[in-house]
Amino acid sequence: MGKKEDALVALPAGSRLVLPVxxxxxxxGRSTVADLLAGAMASAGTGTAVLDTAPRLSSPWPSWTLGQEAGGLAVLPPDRPLTRSQVQSAAAWRQAGRGAGWQVLTDGRDWHSPPLTLPQDPAAWLQLAAIGGWQAVIADTTHPVAHDILDARCAGRTGQTRAWCELPYAVPVLCAAATASGVQALQQAVMALHADGMPLQRTVAVLVAQTDGRLPAVVRAGATMLTSRTAAVVHLPHDPHIRTHGLRTASRLRSRTRQAAHSLAQAVLTAAGATWGMPLPEAPRPAPLAVVSPASRPL
Structure with missing residues (x-):
């Protein structure tokens, strides 16, 4: 019998939580964490979506949403106004269990289709999510965090990491493999985040186990260090179904995997509540477009 999970607090109407993974x-394990987190947030009764920011042929999301009629990112014109129905219909659906579902905005075309030029600015992705009306927005990012921070500092510009972290009501989720090298890379990233004044107090770290059994001592020691630096550290256990079949279907996941996803969602909501209070304030909305009548257009 699995441990009973406390119900997650649903986000109030008008609020939006941004979770860059x-x-x-x-x-x-970034995409796996994004998938499991989205499923857990959807079970809380919120409109949930994953934004796939990776190029199609390097992303797992097109195969995880295979066979759906959703048009994906390719049908959303970058140079014209969008409606909520356009954005919603472009997104594929994933099942989260217990009857809940959530959506994915990805490029699901055939592999030989011309590559899309995806936006680099996180604010553009946020605006897309706001138009879609989703309350829990999980962004599966692709940039290497520590390198991005150092590169941005040397170039005197705002990097991807800072831009994601500074979005309204953003709770960063930082992933690493639960190995000696994975924890070392995560510790280095945390040091870079700390040196650059990033919001570690609302960042949740996730250690993704690669095998069954007890975690190595170096991983346990690293987790202890991270606990004092971040909002929470969540352990995602090894799941043979994910390793063998990926996440195209989630019906055979272990109960402890689902419990870890629930704990991650709870940690995210707790970090948000500690930062902005609960219930969350209303999120910013995209500015409405001015309607230009034919009579007012210049000749």
Missing amino acids: MAATGGS
Whole structure:
């Protein structure tokens, strides 16, 4: 019998929580964490979506949403106004269990289709999510966190990491493999975040186990250090179904995997509440477009 999960607090109408899922290196379980987090947030009764910011042929999301009729990112014109129905219909659906579902905005076209030019500015992704009306927005990012921070500092510009962290009501989620090298990369990223004044007090760290059994001593020691630096540290256990079949179907996930996803969602909501209070304030809305009548147009 699995441990009974406390119900998550649903986000109030008008609020929006942005959860950029980031990592210092590849192979950190970032997309898996984004998927599980979205499922847990959807179970709380919120409109939830994952924004896939990766190029199509390097992303797992198109295969996880295979066979749906959603047009994806390719049908959203970048140079014209969008409606909520356009954005919603472009997103594919994922099942979260217990009857709950959530959506994914990805590029689900055939592999040989021309590449899309995806926006780099996190604010553009936030505006897209706001138009879609989602309250819990999980962004599966692709940039290496520590390198991005150092590169931005040397170039005297705002990097991707800072831009995601500074979005309204953003709770960063930082992933790493639960190995010696994974924890070392995560610790280095946390030091870079601290040196650059990033909001570690509302950042949640996730250690993704690669095998069953007890975590290595170096990983446990790293988790202890991270606990004092971040809002929370969540352990995601190894799940053979994910390793073998990926996350195209989630019906055979272990109960402890679902419990870890629930704990992650709870940690995110707790960090948000500690930062902005609960219930969350209303989120900013995109400015309405001015309607230009034919009579007012210049000749």
